[in-house]
Amino acid sequence: MKIKPIKANHESFINQLMTEFDHMLKVLSHQTKNSKDTPGIDLPQMKLPEQKVKHTAGLMRINHTGEVCAQALYNGQAMMAKDEKTKNHLLKAAEEEHNHLNWCQSRLDELGAEPSITNPFWYLHSFAIGSFAAFFGDAVSYGFVIETERQVESHLQEHIDDIGEDDPKSLKILQQMQTDEIRHGNDAKNAGGVELPEPVKWVMTGMSKIMKFVSYRI
Numbered sequence: 001m002k003i004k005p006i007k008a009n010h011e012s013f014i015n016q017l018m019t020e021f022d023h024m025l026k027v028l029s030h031q032t033k034n035s036k037d038t039p040g041i042d043l044p045q046m047k048l049p050e051q052k053v054k055h056t057a058g059l060m061r062i063n064h065t066g067e068v069c070a071q072a073l074y075n076g077q078a079m080m081a082k083d084e085k086t087k088n089h090l091l092k093a094a095e096e097e098h099n100h101l102n103w104c105q106s107r108l109d110e111l112g113a114e115p116s117i118t119n120p121f122w123y124l125h126s127f128a129i130g131s132f133a134a135f136f137g138d139a140v141s142y143g144f145v146i147e148t149e150r151q152v153e154s155h156l157q158e159h160i161d162d163i164g165e166d167d168p169k170s171l172k173i174l175q176q177m178q179t180d181e182i183r184h185g186n187d188a189k190n191a192g193g194v195e196l197p198e199p200v201k202w203v204m205t206g207m208s209k210i211m212k213f214v215s216y217r218i
């Protein structure tokens with residue numbers, strides 16, 4: 001077996017961190033790329049009451065922050081993945097999550113709203129959590145994906161019910177995201193993800209409640 005010199009290991013770790021830092025900057029400075037794949041792109045813009053626009057913008061800001069977190073989680077997990085297959089699985093999911101980020105950003109633009117100013121904090125937080133989860137092995141890492149996607153899917157349902165038919169453009173985006181998140185969860189289950197202990201799920205729920213409370217407002 002060929003043993004890598006320690007210096008080479010350090011260099012590749014530093015290179016990896018630089019790549020991840022670059023990725024973080026790209027996510028946080030993401031500009032909308034209007035794509036014909038955006039769900040509901042052809043639907044007409046409804047004239048919504050001011051209060052409704054403000055509320056929907058708050059909900060879409062939460063979802064945008066959720067997608068920033070998804071980028072950070074998946075990339076943190078991929079960086080620490082134990083085998084190449086898991087790494088590729090996570091990076092492919094991250095690519096799809098990138099579409100979600102773009103859709104939420106484009107809807108925020110249309111509603112005349114800004115993303116949350118707390119996104120840098122949530123990115124760093126999620127990257128650390130994702131790396132930490134992956135540290136315990138690929139089965140736990142997939143288990144973390146299962147639980148995350150389950151929680152996201154359920155909060156998306158709340159937003160779908162809340163927005164209803166009043167705003168078909170936002171609704172279409174959330175419905176497609178929900179379909180994708182369910183698939184991500186199922187894929188992680190099929191890849192061998194394990195059920196996380198209940199206290200871990202409670203902590204995850206608690207953190208997502210804080211994120212939602214803050215991102216709705218600022």
Ligand SMILES: [Fe+2]
Nearest residue numbers: 067070097100
């Ligand atoms: Fe997503």
Ligand SMILES: [Fe+2]
Nearest residue numbers: 149180181184
């Ligand atoms: Fe997802």
